[in-house]
Each structure stands twice: as C-alpha cells, then as structure tokens.
Amino acid sequence: xxxxxxxxxxxxxxxxxxxxxxxxxxxxxxxxxxxxxxxxxxxxxxxxxxxxxxxxxxxxxxxxxxxxxxxxxxxxxxxxxxxxxxxxxxxxxxxxxxxxxxxxxxxxxxxxxxxxxxxxxxxxxxxxxxxxxxxxxxxxxxxxxxxxxxxxxxxxxxxxxxxxxxxxxxxxxxxxxxxxxxxxxxxxxxxxxxxxxxxxxxxxxxxxxxxxxxxxxxxxxxxxxxxxxxxxxxxxxxxxxxxxxxxxxxxxxxxxxxxxxxxxxxxxxxxxxxxxxxxxxxxxxxxxxxxxxxxxxxxxxxxxxxxxxxxxxxxxxxxxxxxxxxxxxxxxxxxxxxxxxxxxxxxxxxxxxxxxxxxxxxxxxxxxxxxxxxxxxxxxxxxxxxxxxxxxxxxxxxxxxxxxxxxxxxxxxxxxxxxxxxxxxxxxx
Amino acid sequence: xxxxxxxxxxxxxxxxxxxxxxxxxxxxxxxxxxxxxxxxxxxxxxxxxxxxxxxxxxxxxxxxxxxxxxxxxxxxxxxxxxxxxxxxxxxxxxxxxxxxxxxxxxxxxxxxxxxxxxxxxxxxxxxxxxxxxxxxxxxxxxxxxxxxxxxxxxxxxxxxxxxxxxxxxxxxxxxxxxxxxxxxxxxxxxxxxxxxxxxxxxxxxxxxxxxxxxxxxxxxxxxxxxxxxxxxxxxxxxxxxxxxxxxxxxxxxxxxxxxxxxxxxxxxxxxxxxxxxxxxxxxxxxxxxxxxxxxxxxxxxxxxxxxxxxxxxxxxxxxxxxxxxxxxxxxxxxxxxxxxxxxxxxxxxxxxxxxxxxxxxxxxxxxxxxxxxxxxxxxxxxxxxxxxxxxxxxxxxxxxxxxxxxxxxxxxxxxxxxxxxxxxxxxxxxxxxxx
Numbered sequence: 001x002x003x004x005x006x007x008x009x010x011x012x013x014x015x016x017x018x019x020x021x022x023x024x025x026x027x028x029x030x031x032x033x034x035x036x037x038x039x040x041x042x043x044x045x046x047x048x049x050x051x052x053x054x055x056x057x058x059x060x061x062x063x064x065x066x067x068x069x070x071x072x073x074x075x076x077x078x079x080x081x082x083x084x085x086x087x088x089x090x091x092x093x094x095x096x097x098x099x100x101x102x103x104x105x106x107x108x109x110x111x112x113x114x115x116x117x118x119x120x121x122x123x124x125x126x127x128x129x130x131x132x133x134x135x136x137x138x139x140x141x142x143x144x145x146x147x148x149x150x151x152x153x154x155x156x157x158x159x160x161x162x163x164x165x166x167x168x169x170x171x172x173x174x175x176x177x178x179x180x181x182x183x184x185x186x187x188x189x190x191x192x193x194x195x196x197x198x199x200x201x202x203x204x205x206x207x208x209x210x211x212x213x214x215x216x217x218x219x220x221x222x223x224x225x226x227x228x229x230x231x232x233x234x235x236x237x238x239x240x241x242x243x244x245x246x247x248x249x250x251x252x253x254x255x256x257x258x259x260x261x262x263x264x265x266x267x268x269x270x271x272x273x274x275x276x277x278x279x280x281x282x283x284x285x286x287x288x289x290x291x292x293x294x295x296x297x298x299x300x301x302x303x304x305x306x307x308x309x310x311x312x313x314x315x316x317x318x319x320x321x322x323x324x325x326x327x328x329x330x331x332x333x334x335x336x337x338x339x340x341x342x343x344x345x346x347x348x349x350x351x352x353x354x355x356x357x358x359x360x361x362x363x364x365x366x367x368x369x370x371x372x373x374x375x376x377x378x379x380x381x382x383x384x385x386x387x388x389x390x391x392x393x394x395x396x397x398x399x400x401x402x403x404x405x406x407x408x409x410x411x412x413x414x415x416x417x418x419x420x421x422x423x424x425x426x427x428x429x
Numbered sequence: 430x431x432x433x434x435x436x437x438x439x440x441x442x443x444x445x446x447x448x449x450x451x452x453x454x455x456x457x458x459x460x461x462x463x464x465x466x467x468x469x470x471x472x473x474x475x476x477x478x479x480x481x482x483x484x485x486x487x488x489x490x491x492x493x494x495x496x497x498x499x500x501x502x503x504x505x506x507x508x509x510x511x512x513x514x515x516x517x518x519x520x521x522x523x524x525x526x527x528x529x530x531x532x533x534x535x536x537x538x539x540x541x542x543x544x545x546x547x548x549x550x551x552x553x554x555x556x557x558x559x560x561x562x563x564x565x566x567x568x569x570x571x572x573x574x575x576x577x578x579x580x581x582x583x584x585x586x587x588x589x590x591x592x593x594x595x596x597x598x599x600x601x602x603x604x605x606x607x608x609x610x611x612x613x614x615x616x617x618x619x620x621x622x623x624x625x626x627x628x629x630x631x632x633x634x635x636x637x638x639x640x641x642x643x644x645x646x647x648x649x650x651x652x653x654x655x656x657x658x659x660x661x662x663x664x665x666x667x668x669x670x671x672x673x674x675x676x677x678x679x680x681x682x683x684x685x686x687x688x689x690x691x692x693x694x695x696x697x698x699x700x701x702x703x704x705x706x707x708x709x710x711x712x713x714x715x716x717x718x719x720x721x722x723x724x725x726x727x728x729x730x731x732x733x734x735x736x737x738x739x740x741x742x743x744x745x746x747x748x749x750x751x752x753x754x755x756x757x758x759x760x761x762x763x764x765x766x767x768x769x770x771x772x773x774x775x776x777x778x779x780x781x782x783x784x785x786x787x788x789x790x791x792x793x794x795x796x797x798x799x800x801x802x803x804x805x806x807x808x809x810x811x812x813x814x815x816x817x818x819x820x821x822x823x824x825x826x827x828x829x830x831x832x833x834x835x836x837x838x839x840x841x842x843x844x845x846x847x848x849x850x851x852x853x854x855x856x857x858x859x860x861x862x863x864x
Contacts, residue, residue, distance in 0.1 A: 032462040033794050065711075073721075077711035082780045084787025086710075103787055130724060137680075137727045137749030144576040144678040247677045247853050249570035282495065282507025282517055293504070296563030299571055321571055353511050360514010363533050367463050368794035 012366075014376065014386040015206045021222045022194030025213055026376040028201040030369050036107045036202030037369035040098045040118045041377050043197070044190035046168040047093040047312060048228050053178050055170020059131055060183045061091035064098060066127040068120040073127065080113055087113050093168055094311050095381070096190075101370065104203040108212065115216035118191060123183040132175050139172060146252040147321065149244060150422040154254040157240045157418040158315055162233035193220045199376040201369040233258055233313055240418040243427050250321045251423035255334050257413055259305045259314040262382045268395040269403040270411060271306045275354035276404070277341050278303025278318060281361075284353070286341070291320060291333045298322045298330070303338075305411060311381070316412060324424045331419065339414035345401050359393040440793060440802060441815050445636055447643075451652040452624025455643055456803050456812065458631045460796050466537035466632030467796040469529040470544045471804040474620035476598045477523050477738060478659055484593075485600015486616045488521040489565055489608060493617075494528065495519075496557045498550035503557060506543055513539060523594055524737040525808045531797060534633035538642060544628070545646045548621055551614075558610035566606070569599045577745070579674045580684040580846045587672045588686040588741055588844035592663040622653030629804040631796040663688070663739060670844040675851035681748035682848040683757060686741035687838050689733055692809050698821045699829040700733040700742060700837065705781040706773060706830070707731035707744075707764070712780065714764055715744075723760060725752035737809050741844075742837060754847050762840075769834040773827050785822055 015027040046057040065087060066073040080087045085102035087110070098118050102110035142148045152167050159165035170178075198217065200209060235258040260270065278287040279302060291297045301320040308314030318334040366372055366389070379388055421427065447455040475487050497503035510517045515532040530540035572578040582597050589595035599605070628647070630639060666688055690696055708715045708731040715729045729746040748757050793799050806814050 030462075033790060035791050035794070074712060074717070078780070081710040081712050081784055082776075084783035084785070084791075086791075101791055103790065130721075133724060133750065134720075134727060140749070141576070141680050141727055141747055144680060146574055248574045250567065250574055281510040281515060284504070284507045284511045289504070292564055294560070296560045297567070299564055299568035321574075322567060323570065353508070357511045357514050360533055360536070361516060362514075363463060363465060364516065364531060367465060367796070 011389070012372065016386070017210065019193065019214065019218055021218065021220050022192075023217050023220065024197045024380065025210075026197065026199045026380065027206050027209055028372050028376070029204065029206060030201050030372065031203045034104045034203050035369060036102055036104050036110060036200065036204055037373045038100050038110060038114055038198070038200045039373045039377060040114050041197045041199070042096045042118070042191050043094070043195050043381070044186075044227070045092050045094045045096060046166070047163045047230075048190075049163065049166075049170070051163075051166075052174060053170075053182060054166045054174040055135065055168075056178055056182055056186055057091045057096065058169045059128075059135065059175070059178060060123070060186050061089045061096045062131055062135075063123050063127055063183060064089040064117045064121045066131070067122045067124045068116045069122060070120065071116060073124075076113065076117070079109065083109060085110060087117065089117060091168070093164060095377075097377070099370075099373075107202075107204060111212055111216040115220075118196075119217075119220055121187060123180050123187070125180050128178075128180045128183065132178065135169055135175055136172055139167075139169065146246055146248050146250070146422045147319075149246065150252040150254050150420050153242050153244060153422070154256070154317070154418060154420045155315070157242060157420065158236070158256070158258055159233050161231075162312070163230060164233070164312055190225070192223045192225055193217065194222045195225050197377060197380055199373045201373040201376070235413075236416050236418065238416055242418075242420045243425050244420070244422045245425060246423055248423045249323070251324050251327055251330075251421055251425055253320050253322070253327075253330060253334075254317055254420045255319075255331065255417055256303075256315055256317040257417045259316040260309050260411060261311065261313050262309040263311075264309070266407045266411065267306060267309060269399045269407045271358060272351065272354045272396065272399045273341065273404050273407060274304045274306050275357055276346050276350050277337060280354065280357055286337050287318065287334065290337060291330065295329065295333065297326045297333065303334070327421070327425065327427070335414050338412055341404070342408045342412055342414055346404050348401065351399070351401055351404065355396050355399065358396045362389075362392055440789070440799070441812050444803060444812065446812065447640055449623065449644060449648055451648065451650055452622070453647050453650075454627040454807060455640065456627060456629045456807060457634075457636050457639065458799060458803065459634065459636055460631055460799065461633050463796075464534045464633050465531060465796055466534045466630065466634055467529060467531050467800045468537060468540040468544065469527055469629040469800045469804050470548070471525055471527045471627040471629065471808045472620060473524075473625050473656065473808055474526055475522050475524045476596050476600075477593045478620065478656070479593055479596060479600075482604060483612070483616070484596040484604040485565070485598075485608065486613060487526050488599050489562075489605065489613060490617055491519045491521045491526050491528070492561050492565055493553065493558065493613060494547050494551055496554075496561060497552050498546050499552065500546050500550065501543060506547075509539055509543070515540075521598055523598060525805070527801075527804060529797060529800065537632070537634075541643060541646045545650065548623065548626065548647075549650055551617060551621075553610040553614040553617075555610045558613065562605065562608065565599070566602070569602060569605060572597075572599060576676075576678060576680070576682060576848065577684070579676060580682050580848045583672045583674050584684040584686045584743075584844055584846035585741065587670050587846065588666075588688065589663055592661050592738060593659070594663075594736075594738065594740065618653075620656050622656070623647060623650050624652040625656045627804055627807045629800045629807070631800040631803070659738075666842050666844075669840050672844065672846045674846060674848045676848050677851060677853045678848065679850045681754045681757075683744075683746045683748065683754055684846040685744040685758075685761070686844045686846075687744075687842050689740055689742040689837050691737060691739050692735035693814055696833050696836070697733070697735065699825045699833040701785065702778060702781050702822065702825050703768070703830050703834055703838075704731045704733045704742065705784055706777050707768070709781065709784055714768070714777075715761065718764055719746065719757065719760055723752070725749065725757050725760065729761075735809060754849075758845070765834055765838045769831055769838070771827070771831045773830050775827055778825070778827050778830060782822060782825070786819060789819065
C-alpha cells in the first residue's frame with residue numbers, strides 16, 4: 001500500500017471578518033454534529049508578567065469566570081452547566097483563551113457568556129484571595145510529581161533571565177504580591193478587541209452567526225496597546241546540571257537546551273528530525289526504539305524541539321523516566337542519539353518514513369470542531385495562512401537528508417546541554 | 430421535568446452489527462466527515478480474569494501484541510503505522526483489552542491484516558518477553574510515583590477481598606517480575622479468539638465492501654473454546670474499612686470507595702446522576718462546599734463508572750493548607766447525608782441530566798471516540814444499552830438519587846484510603862552550574 005504523496009486532507013472554508021472595533025473573527029461551518037466550539041483569544045500571556053508578579057496572567061485567566069459586572073461566579077456556572085455546556089478560561093505564556101463548547105441550540109447563551117467573561121470580569125477580592133491560596137496549594141501538590149519538578153528546574157536553567165524560565169503560574173512569593181488592582185489593570189491593558197481573535201467552529205451558518213457576534217462583541221471599545229519588551233534568550237555555551245533528590249521509584253531526566261520559535265523557517269525540517277529522533281508512531285523513532293524497545297530502560301522516553309516552539313523560542317528536550325540503576329545508560333543513550341543525528345546523515349528510508357508519517361497523520365489535527373477552532377488561532381498567531389492545510393505537505397516533502405544534517409548541526413548540541421535529574425539520586429555533577 | 434432532546438440512539442442508528450461464523454462480532458459505522466478510519470479490536474479479558482499470582486497478565490499481553498508475529502516481525506506494526514501516517518495504541522482495564530489504529534481512509538486496511546494476524550500468531554520469543562518485562566516494570570513504577578497511584582491501589586485492594594477488581598491492572602510487582610513467556614502465551618491462547626472479541630470500524634469506508642474484506646481476513650480464524658467464566662463474587666461489606674498509606678508527600682489525599690452495582694443495574698443510572706451533581710462543574714455540590722466555601726481542597730471528584738461486575742463509586746479529594754483529612758471527610762459525609770435526606774432540587778438534577786446529554790454528544794466527534802463507545806459497551810453488555818441510555822437517565826427522579834445515596838453511599842459500605850506523610854524530607858538539592 002503506497003501512501004499518496006501529499007496525503008488526504010479535510011477541506012473547509014475559513015470565513016474571515018474584522019469588526020469595526022478591530023476584533024478579528026474566523027468562522028468555519030462544521031455541521032457534522034450539533035455543537036459549536038468557540039474561542040476568544042487575547043494575545044497576552046505569562047510572558048508579559050513582571051518578574052516580581054509572576055503568575056499574574058494565569059491568575060487573571062482563572063478569575064474570568066468568577067464574577068462579572070452582571071453575574072456571580074455561581075450564576076455563570078449554573079447558566080452554562082444547565083445547558084450541559086462548558087466554559088473555561090486558560091492562559092499560556094503567549095495568550096489567554098476563553099473557550100466555550102455548547103450544543104448548537106445553545107449558541108446564543110454560549111456567545112453571551114463568552115463575551116461577558118472576556119469583556120466584564122470583576123475580579124472580586126474574595127476570589128482573588130481564594131485563587132492565590134488555591135494556586136499555592138496546587139503548586140505544593142505538583143511538587144509531588146517528579147516529572148513536573150524536573151520540567152520546572154530544566155526551564156530555570158535553560159532560560160535564565162528570560163520570562164520563560166518561570167512556571168507560568170508563578171512562585172509562592174510572587175503570587176503573594178499580586179493585588180486585585182494588578183488584575184484589573186492587566187485586563188484593561190490587554191483585553192481589547194484590536195488585540196483579540198474570535199474563532200467559532202461548528203453547526204451554524206455564517207450569515208446567521210455574524211450578527212450574533214456583532215451583538216455580543218461589537219460594543220467592545222478599541223484602544224491603543226503596547227507590549228513589554230525583553231531580550232531574546234541565549235543558547236548556553238557550557239553544560240548546566242542539577243540533581244534534585246526525591247524519594248521515588250524512578251529518576252526523571254530532562255536533557256536539552258534552548259530550541260526554536262514557531263516562525264523559524266527550519267521548523268519543518270526539524271519536525272522531520274523530531275520524527276526520526278524522538279517522536280513518530282509507536283516506538284519507531286531512534287530514542288524510544290533504542291532506549292525502550294531494545295534496552296528496556298523506560299516506559300516513557302521521547303525527544304522534540306518543535307513541540308514547544310512558540311512566539312518565543314521553545315526547548316529542545318529529551319526525556320526519560322527510568323530506574324535509578326539505569327542513570328548512566330539512559331543519559332549516555334540520549335546523548336549518543338543526539339550526537340549521532342548531528343554527525344551522521346539519516347538514511348533515505350528514515351527520511352521518507354518520517355515524511356509519510358507527518359503528511360499522512362496531518363489529517364488527524366482537523367477532526368473535531370475544537371481542533372479546528374484551535375488551528376485557526378495558531379494559523380493567525382504564527383502567520384501560517386489558511387491555505388496551510390494545502391501547503392503543509394509541500395513544506396514537509398521538500399525536506400532533504402542534507403537539510404536534516406544542517407538543522408541538526410545548527411539547532412542541537414550533544415555537549416553544551418542542561419541536564420536535570422529528579423528522583424532517588426545521590427549524584428552531584 | 431427536564432426533557433432531553435436528543436435520543437442516544439443517534440450513536441447507534443447507523444451501526445451495523447455482523448457476526449461472523451467464527452463468532453467475531455463486527456460493528457461498522459460509516460462516518461464521512463473526515464477522510465479517516467478508526468479500527469479497534471476489543472477482547473473480553475482484563476484484570477478481572479486474572480488469578481492470584483498471575484496478576485498483570487492482561488496488560489502484559491497488550492504489550493506483547495506489539496512485539497511481532499511471524500508475518501509482522503518485531504517493530505513492523507509501528508513501522509507500518511509510521512509509513513502509513515497513522516496512529517496506534519492500546520489500553521487494558523479491569524474488564525477488557527482494546528487496540529486501535531487511526532489511518533487516513535485510503536490506506537487503513539492494513540490494520541485489518543495486523544489485527545487478524547496477531548489475534549492468533551503473536552510470538553512469545555523469550556528474549557523479547559524479558560526485554561518487555563523491564564518496560565512493564567518501569568510503567569508500574571511510573572504509576573507508583575504518581576500521588577494517586579498508591580491511594581487508588583490500596584482503596585481497591587481493601588474494598589475488594591475476593592473479586593479480582595482488588596488487583597492493580599498493571600499487576601503486583603512480584604507477579605510481573607516472575608511472569609514467564611510460556612504462562613503468558615497460555616493466557617493468550619485462552620482468551621484471544623474471534624468468539625471473545627469485537628471488531629469496531631468507524632469512519633470513511635463503504636460497509637458492504639469492507640464487510641467482505643473483514644470476512645476474508647478474519648473468517649478463516651477458528652473459534653476457540655469459550656473463555657473460562659469468572660465466578661468470584663464479592664461478599665457484602667459489613668463496616669467501614671480504613672487504610673493509611675505513608676508516602677513522601679505532605680499533601681493529604683483521600684480516596685473513598687463505596688461498593689456499587691454493575692452496568693445497567695436499575696440503580697446505576699441514578700448513581701451516575703449522583704456523581705455528576707456532586708462534582709461535575711463549578712455549580713456542583715462538593716465543588717461549592719469544599720473548593721468554594723470551605724476552601725479545604727484543591728479538587729474533589731465523585732464518579733460512578735460502568736463496569737461488568739459490581740464496582741466502586743469513587744470519591745477523591747486533595748487536601749490543602751491546615752485543613753485536616755478528618756475535617757474534609759466530615760464535610761463530604763455531611764453533604765452525602767443531605768443528598769440522602771432529599772435535599773437535591775429538581776433544578777440540580779435537570780442540570781446534571783443536561784450535562785450528561787451534552788457530554789454524550791460533545792465527546793463523540795472523532796471516529797476514535799465513537800469506536801470506543803461502541804466497543805466498550807458491546808464488550809461489557811451489548812450496544813442496545815446505548816439506545817435506551819439517555820431515556821433511562823431522563824427517567825431518574827430526585828427521589829431515586831436520594832435513595833441510591835442512602836443505599837450505597839453509607840458508612841458501612843465504604844473504604845477510605847488516606848495518603849499521609851511518611852516524614853521523609855524532599856527537595857534536597859545538589860547543584861553544579863557551569864556555563
């Protein structure tokens with residue numbers, strides 16, 4: 001069975017509009033099931049938090065549904081849950097997203113709540129206090145998970161002074177400093193229509209949907225906006241290591257360094273590299289094949305540089321969770337595979353398999369309305385264009401063996417890396 | 430009275446159920462929204478079928494089914510998945526083991542060849558078996574390093590004294606360590622037969638054509654002897670059981686299990702509603718009380734899941750700050766008493782019904798999700814269950830909810846596992862930074 005070269009894909013029309021206040025609106029009709037998925041995205045996230053108040057953006061996002069000028073927290077929850085819908089607000093380093101999923105008969109309510117949470121949150125003092133306490137408790141809880149602790153420590157070492165060194169939810173001492181007024185100011189500054197994007201996908205007709213959106217978001221006033229600036233992160237030139245002792249069954253090992261931004265033109269070559277080195281289907285990539293399938297060192301092991309690529313450079317990460325006696329074999333195994341892909345060309349067959357995988361499995365990213373709604377945001381934020389679905393297979397098919405060698409040498413480093421080990425270790429570097 | 434507007438039969442209305450001569454049940458559902466086909470195979474074997482000393486066999490077998498056959502050598506299944514741009518995975522539960530492939534619809538039929546072949550021809554090469562044993566043990570250890578791994582394991586082990594639901598699905602470490610390829614192969618021969626399996630195909634294909642292909646691919650596999658019946662029954666519980674688990678964390682965690690009936694039991698629908706109105710969403714009872722008012726937990730959940738044999742209704746809570754486990758428990762029990770005494774309003778119940786209805790629809794968009802619903806219900810009971818599911822949910826009354834709360838969620842019927850600090854210090858750091 002020979003895969004078709006460019007793969008099968010799902011096609012859909014993207015209807016793009018801009019309201020008078022600057023709000024960008026992207027719509028896709030998807031009548032396959034009677035639901036509607038909507039995202040209001042605001043292009044500000046934890047990367048804009050002041051260092052002394054790290055955690056501000058995440059806290060703001062979590063308070064959006066805890067009370068607006070006309071609804072209490074419980075009224076919001078009761079309204080959406082009474083129709084079986086869900087509304088949720090979340091923030092990442094890059095953006096804040098209020099998302100709602102409803103049956104198509106409840107689309108008016110969904111839009112109304114989406115607009116209310118985005119435009120009119122109150123950040124009630126009572127909930128600010130509660131949210132701080134809850135986040136502190138969640139940080140304490142997350143510290144019980146060795147892989148999470150390892151990930152946090154890894155970011156601190158890789159990003160140094162760049163905002164991405166922090167956990168997006170901040171630290172206990174910075175959470176303490178966040179006041180209600182900071183949240184109100186954050187909202188006032190960034191939550192403006194000219195800094196937002198609304199994507200709606202599902203069982204509706206564009207001609208019916210546009211007036212509804214105009215009604216829900218048309219009165220949102222535009223405002224000039226500026227963003228904080230910070231220096232680009234710098235890739236390390238020496239080795240950095242950290243061992244954190246935790247009584248556990250396994251060592252959780254992160255090994256890697258600074259990666260690339262999503263807009264980097266080498267993104268696609270690196271996606272092919274990822275597929276060959278540490279991703280792909282099942283355990284076909286070199287790292288899982290060698291360290292899991294052949295050596296039996298781990299249940300979970302992978303590597304990727306494209307997974308975390310965003311507006312800021314992401315991380316190149318190789319991970320393994322393994323019993324403590326395997327420490328040396330596991331870290332050497334990871335480094336050897338990184339070195340090998342830098343020093344030796346991949347085979348023609350590996351390259352072709354990886355391309356077939358990426359172009360063939362691309363179709364799975366567009367199966368449901370929430371997936372398509374998320375894609376629309378990505379396409380806009382990273383400038384992918386809505387013809388990305390047609391172009392993506394071409395980007396992948398153009399990658400050569402020489403490209404892989406070139407990007408491996410340019411973006412991967414088997415010597416100057418950060419190594420973090422969390423678990424029952426006695427090692428000190 | 431709330432009326433649910435969409436009948437659950439929509440999930441089965443285009444499903445065709447075919448039974449081959451060898452007993453293989455085939456469920457097909459054409460979905461042409463995306464050029465994708467999900468193929469799944471479900472075996473009626475899980476940890477409930479495992480004997481003492483043999484735990485983890487079903488799960489280990491799931492791993493071995495990727496280790497190759499005479500025709501598809503080691504690594505070939507994943508490699509074919511890669512070359513064809515697909516995805517594959519598998520999972521094992523108390524009641525079943527399931528495998529799936531997702532492929533674009535112009536190249537998915539290779540999955541039929543693979544499933545038919547590994548139904549009978551799985552190789553148990555001893556070296557491969559021992560290598561994979563290490564992987565399974567690492568998986569088991571990953572579970573033990575998760576904060577909920579041990580409380581969940583101990584809760585089930587204490588709540589069930591006789592029924593195999595007492596054993597972890599991954600198995601007890603010592604059982605896994607001493608497992609042999611011969612025993613594993615014998616287990617495979619006992620349970621992997623067409624007449625103990627269901628093939629589910631959902632997606633962009635032509636049913637007529639594909640059924641004849643399925644008949645050609647699977648039809649020649651002989652049926653096997655009926656799988657041994659699992660006859661163990663859990664005796665009634667007579668009094669609360671309490672288990673403490675000492676662990677490295679200072680964050681208290683609570684896993685409470687109440688004995689509850691099996692899928693499609695007349696009380697099972699009210700128990701599902703009870704779980705939803707207790708903890709699903711921010712308006713739910715336990716959320717409002719413990720997270721919102723008392724601020725004693727970071728999260729709380731209450732859930733009744735469908736299973737083949739009588740199961741547990743689970744309540745979970747993660748404590749925070751200075752709040753003691755005793756205090757959190759007291760609030761949970763008080764809330765359950767309020768429900769039992771009839772405090773639930775019609776509005777609360779209606780809200781919960783709409784949540785169940787919408788979830789049923791919102792979570793079925795991908796072909797994989799549809800195949801999982803069909804395969805799981807067919808394996809546990811038969812897909813007719815789905816047709817009447819929402820109407821039975823709709824028939825639940827506030828009195829029914831109070832009645833099941835009184836009958837099942839009572840002190841004498843519960844097992845309480847608590848995770849408490851073992852006094853160990855963590856976060857000892859040794860660090861060396863050079864740049």
